[in-house]
Amino acid sequence: MAFAPLDPVLHNQLRLAIVSLLVGVDSADFNFLLDKTGATRGNLSVQITKLKDAGYVAVKKTFKDNYPNTRCSLSPKGLKAFESYVQAIKDYFVPAEG
Amino acid sequence: MAFAPLDPVLHNQLRLAIVSLLVGVDSADFNFLLDKTGATRGNLSVQITKLKDAGYVAVKKTFKDNYPNTRCSLSPKGLKAFESYVQAIKDYFVPAEG
DNA sequence: GTAGACAAGTTTAGAATATAAACAAGAAAT
DNA sequence: ATTTCTTGTTTATATTCTAAACTTGTCTAC
Numbered sequence: 001m002a003f004a005p006l007d008p009v010l011h012n013q014l015r016l017a018i019v020s021l022l023v024g025v026d027s028a029d030f031n032f033l034l035d036k037t038g039a040t041r042g043n044l045s046v047q048i049t050k051l052k053d054a055g056y057v058a059v060k061k062t063f064k065d066n067y068p069n070t071r072c073s074l075s076p077k078g079l080k081a082f083e084s085y086v087q088a089i090k091d092y093f094v095p096a097e098g
Numbered sequence: 099m100a101f102a103p104l105d106p107v108l109h110n111q112l113r114l115a116i117v118s119l120l121v122g123v124d125s126a127d128f129n130f131l132l133d134k135t136g137a138t139r140g141n142l143s144v145q146i147t148k149l150k151d152a153g154y155v156a157v158k159k160t161f162k163d164n165y166p167n168t169r170c171s172l173s174p175k176g177l178k179a180f181e182s183y184v185q186a187i188k189d190y191f192v193p194a195e196g
Numbered sequence: 197g198t199a200g201a202c203a204a205g206t207t208t209a210g211a212a213t214a215t216a217a218a219c220a221a222g223a224a225a226t
Numbered sequence: 227a228t229t230t231c232t233t234g235t236t237t238a239t240a241t242t243c244t245a246a247a248c249t250t251g252t253c254t255a256c
Contacts, residue, residue, distance in 0.1 A: 002134050003115045012243080013109065017101045020190045030204070036100050043244050045206055061205095066252065068204050086191050092118045093184050110214080128234070141215050143235055159234095164223060166233050 004088040007081055009054045014039050014047045019074065019082050022057060027073035029064075048072060056081055102186035105179055107152045112137050112145045117172060117180050120155060125171040127162075146170060154179055 010016050017037045021028055028036075034044055048070070051057040056078030060071045074082070108114050115135045119126055126134075132142055146168070149155040154176030158169045172180070 002136075003111070003118070006111050008242095011109070011111065013101070013104050014243090016187075016190050020101070020192075034204095038100075040245055041205060042207080042246075045204095046244080049206090068251085070205070089114075089187070092114050094118075106213095112214090129232095132233095138216055139234060140217075140236080143233095144215080147235090164232095166222085168234070 002091075004091055006088055007085050009050065009056065010081060010085040012047070014043060015051055016085075018044075018047060018051060018072070019056065019078060022072060022074040023079065023082060027060075027071050029072070030070040033072065051078070054078075054081075101189055104186055105183050107148065107154065108179060108183040110145070112141060113149055114183075116142075116145060116149060116170070117154065117176060120170060120172040121177065121180060125158075125169050127170070128168040131170065149176070152176075152179075 010019060014037060017039075018033055021033060021036055030044065030048075033039075033048075034041065037044065039047075048057065048059065051072075052059050056075055057072045058075055060073075062069050062071065108117060112135060115137075116131055119131060119134055128142065128146075131137075131146070132139065135142065137145075146155065146157065149170075150157050154173055155170045156173055158171075160167050160169065
């Protein structure tokens with residue numbers, strides 16, 4: 001195979017957006033991600049859980065102003081996976097050299 | 099939404115690989131794509147059909163040395179879609195600027 | 197205090213997708 | 227002629243995605 005496999009956890013629009021947002025930021029909460037991604041709450045919840053299950057993001061649940069607050073941050077594993085994914089998919093962007 | 103939507107036709111590993119191979123080459127036949135992508139025949143057949151249905155590739159069926167021969171080439175629409183996809187997904191690669 | 201709207205997520209049900217196994221139709225070899 | 231090979235296509239199943247429905251609790255107005 002001339003093409004590197006693409007991590008199925010990251011090869012999804014919403015999950016990729018979430019991870020992209022978490023790169024370079026210390027942490028982000030549910031509503032921030034909701035606003036920036038434009039996703040529905042249900043979809044966001046599911047995809048955060050998948051990223052957590054993959055070990056790519058850490059999720060910390062607390063309360064803020066009496067309301068539940070879900071805070072996400074990228075794990076080292078998640079960052080590594082993101083960087084690998086970006087490298088891998090770039091192979092697909094360059095026309096074959098013969 | 100801070101992120102451009104990703105064309106679902108191209109946001110699939112095999113279809114993206116096929117289109118990537120077709121960029122910069124005049125045409126490619128089934129076995130060439132089979133070899134370069136490492137896909138199964140069934141999967142390749144299905145994904146070529148989807149790309150054809152989307153108007154991204156033209157498919158010409160002939161015979162070569164007595165055997166059926168399926169030749170694929172990228173349409174202008176397919177090239178445009180590919181370039182847009184590449185541009186769009188790059189938004190996801192750059193850490194947010196604040 | 198309680199009825200009704202609001203906030204923050206989660207669960208789940210149906211739709212859509214992906215993929216390989218099974219199938220088909222003819223060609224070549226034995 | 228029957229077995230095997232070549233080139234694909236169809237389809238059955240498993241997986242995945244997504245939004246609607248639900249849950250749990252808070253705040254506001256009466």
